[in-house]
Amino acid sequence: MVILCLVLLFTVQVVYSLPAMEILTTNTSGNHSSVDCKICLSAFSVLHFAITDPYWKQVYEMILAQMCTLLSPGFVKTMCTDLGATYLQQALTLISDEVQPEYLCRGLKKCKTTGKLYWNPKESEGHWGK
Incomplete structure (x- = not known):
């Protein structure tokens, strides 16, 4: 029960601290509500956090080690x-780098915008150029 409350509190915190809040303010067209x-963004952000956080990565390593025993x-x-020690971190890193909550929610057609949804490194300032 305590864990469930902590997850709920974390989810609420994530909703209001998402860098993708612009999605929510421009989501006025179509049949999909901003709710x-x-x-969607909250759920996938929690999952993304659980994949990227160093503490949870160590937990996954310990679970895999226990399963192997x-x-x-x-x-x-x-x-x-051997495979767990070699590939678990690489798999988690690949998933966290390639799968972003914004992409998933747009793919699931839960978020629509009239503006720009994704960050494009080719259009940004800095070393990426134009």
Whole structure:
């Protein structure tokens, strides 16, 4: 119950601190309400946080290590441990870099905007150029 309350509080905090709040203010066209967009962004932002936060990455490593210890000794157990140590961090990093809450919610048609939804490095100032 305590964990559920903490998740709820975190979700509410994420809703009001999203960098994509411009999406919510421009989401006036179409059949999708800004409430749907807020809920979608909140849910995927919590999941994105759980994938990117260093603490949770360590938790996932410990869970995988514990799961590997349940396997019978031998090749499969060794392979589980080696692959987990090698590829878990890479997989989490790839997922967190490539899958953003804004992309998912727009793909699910929960968020629509009349303006610019995504950051484009080619259009920004700095070393990306124009």
